[in-house]
Amino acid sequence: MKQSHGNIKKHIHTLSCGKVYEHLCDNLDAKLDSESCRRIKAHIKGCKNCSALLDSLKKTVYLYKQYPAPALPEQSRKKLFAVIHMEKAKKRPAR
Amino acid sequence: MTASLDSHNDTTLIARIKKGDERAFAQLVKRYEQTVWGFAFKLCRNKEKAEESFQDTFINVFRKIDQFDSRSKFSTWLYTIVANNCLMNRRKRKLEGLLESLDEAPDIENEDVQRQLATWDDSPVEVMMNKELREQMDAAIQELPDEYKVVFVLRDLEEKTAEETAKILKLSVPAVKSRLRRSRIFLRHKLHGLMTA
Numbered sequence: 001m002k003q004s005h006g007n008i009k010k011h012i013h014t015l016s017c018g019k020v021y022e023h024l025c026d027n028l029d030a031k032l033d034s035e036s037c038r039r040i041k042a043h044i045k046g047c048k049n050c051s052a053l054l055d056s057l058k059k060t061v062y063l064y065k066q067y068p069a070p071a072l073p074e075q076s077r078k079k080l081f082a083v084i085h086m087e088k089a090k091k092r093p094a095r
Numbered sequence: 096m097t098a099s100l101d102s103h104n105d106t107t108l109i110a111r112i113k114k115g116d117e118r119a120f121a122q123l124v125k126r127y128e129q130t131v132w133g134f135a136f137k138l139c140r141n142k143e144k145a146e147e148s149f150q151d152t153f154i155n156v157f158r159k160i161d162q163f164d165s166r167s168k169f170s171t172w173l174y175t176i177v178a179n180n181c182l183m184n185r186r187k188r189k190l191e192g193l194l195e196s197l198d199e200a201p202d203i204e205n206e207d208v209q210r211q212l213a214t215w216d217d218s219p220v221e222v223m224m225n226k227e228l229r230e231q232m233d234a235a236i237q238e239l240p241d242e243y244k245v246v247f248v249l250r251d252l253e254e255k256t257a258e259e260t261a262k263i264l265k266l267s268v269p270a271v272k273s274r275l276r277r278s279r280i281f282l283r284h285k286l287h288g289l290m291t292a
Contacts, residue, residue, distance in 0.1 A: 063228070063232060064236070064251065067229065069132075070136065070142060073142075073146065076132075077124070077128065080153050083150065083154055087158065
């Protein structure tokens, strides 16, 4: 259901920054179309500070996502199967 | 022969492993080794510890495969094992009080806070990923208590839903959301000095 521009404007004023902060972190890129989500998005759009806070949180997450992870060392795999082989030998009933 | 196992779904592979099929286990490792390695490294931030966690996880899978209920999702069970390995060495929760204080909204009417928020605007993240930043990022995330770090990694880096994260960690969804919020704010606060330098 679409909201009129007037309604959105009203929501900016009825939602406090504190209330927005509580929900700001739930889902930074929420594409949900619930009433509360629309209200929060409308507030952020019109509030410079909440918008800056959201942006800095997104950048924080983005930085951690970009952090390069090293490749799995080949010897780890070999070591694992050596241990598994021993485990299997232990499991086998003695003759 | 291994190639033919490629097409088997997890349930079939696990049924074969339960019957003692070693090749099926090798196939399962191949399928999930990057997932386990990536998750372990993001949690440990250290290659040696990640390797240890990698080994322990798959050894646990091998030992406990009979306990796995095939009606559940295998990856959820796997993530639980890696997380438990990490949490076994949980540190004292010395930051618990600080993290709880992050539930309060910052005073964004305050001029200092406004200045802090504005400065992030101009930081191009692409040029920031240098050695110094990586070290700071490692230090910041290592300061988070493990039970917070694991939520941040699962939700934001592994992109699990709040519901799946809750299932993996056996937490409620509100607890996941609360820990995620505190973790993000804490990390943001820790990186602030670099973003504004």
